[in-house]
Amino acid sequence: MERFLYLLLVTLSFVVPFLYxxxxxxxxxxxxxxxxxxxxIIAGLFFIAWDIYFTIAKVWSFNDTYLTGLTIFYLPVEEWLFFLLIPYxxxxxxxxxxxxxxSPRLGKxxxxYVAYSLFVMALTITVFNSEKIYTFCSFGLFALLMLLQIIYKFHSFNRYILSFLVILIPFFIVNSWLTGLFTETPIVYYxxxxxxxIRLGAIPIEDIFYCFSLLYTSILLFEFFKRSPIKQKRA
Structure with a gap:
């Protein structure tokens, strides 16, 4: 059963939202x-390429105890599913x-102000941690995303930044499992x-900014690709 733990975590996280x-x-x-x-898929391809490189560079690795053993381009198949199912x-x-x-959303x-503050914070951490590749890349990409937000003023940000606070709840549950809070050894080693x-429980703080960059990028792409907005509940 242990060999299917990562697969079960990814699948169970996806099945209820998908069915609904x-x-x-x-x-x-x-x-x-x-x-x-x-x-x-488009956002995922970039992050999968990042994931492959970091795996080869031993920035992180995977515990075979909790994997089915199927591997594609240095990544377990569960990791590929992660980038398809978890963003969904x-x-x-x-x-x-x-x-x-x-109704709840930030004013312009x-x-x-939030975008500027996050940009300055992320850029500062990036500049002073260039020797730590995960810190440098995760905060650097987040800083770039906030810079684009400042320049282009994507309307999705006003609400998504609030939604992300809710998304962090299941994120912490799943990621805590992956990083060993509920298992004898981690599924993913850092x-x-x-x-x-710096860890929040068992989760490296970089994961939060990595997660936001992955999810918000797919949100911006989705809003660009879809022809009509999702109908909101009317009073």
Whole structure:
């Protein structure tokens, strides 16, 4: 059973949001499956390439005890599924919240202040940690994303930054499992020489910014690809 743990974590995280996507009376999210999966795949290809490189460079590695043993380009098949299924499930939460609770969002000034603050913070950490490759890349990419947000003022940010706080709840549950909080040994090992060594529970702090960059990139692509906005609940 242990050999299927990573596969089970990824699959169970995906199955409920996916099945609920077919519900027709309210959200009916499956109607957007083409642009949604396209955005996930395009964003995922970049992060998978990153993942392959980091695996080869031993920035992180995988525990064979919890894997089926199937590997594609240095990555276990479970990791490939992670980049397809987890973004679907995570960003489904955002659109479900947007549908059922459409009002809460940051104002334009507040959103700009948050983006500027996050950019300065991420850029500072990036500049002073160039020797730690995971820290440098995760915070560097996040800083670039915040810079693009400042320049182009993507409207999705005003709400997504709030949704992400909710998405962090299942993120911490799944990632804590992957990083060994609930198992004898971690499913994913991190080389602490390549990160800040700051952990939230068992999770390296870099994972949060890595996760945001992956998910928000797919959100921006999805909003670009889909032809009509998701219908929001009307009063």
């Amino acid at each position: 996507s077919f519900e027709k009376k309210r959200l009916h999210f499956i109607q957007y499956w083409k642009p949604y999966f396209l955005s996930i 499930a995570s960003n489904f939460i955002h659109y479900a919240l947007l549908h059922f609770f459409p 000034v507040s959103a700009r 080389n602490n020489e390549e990160n800040l060594g």
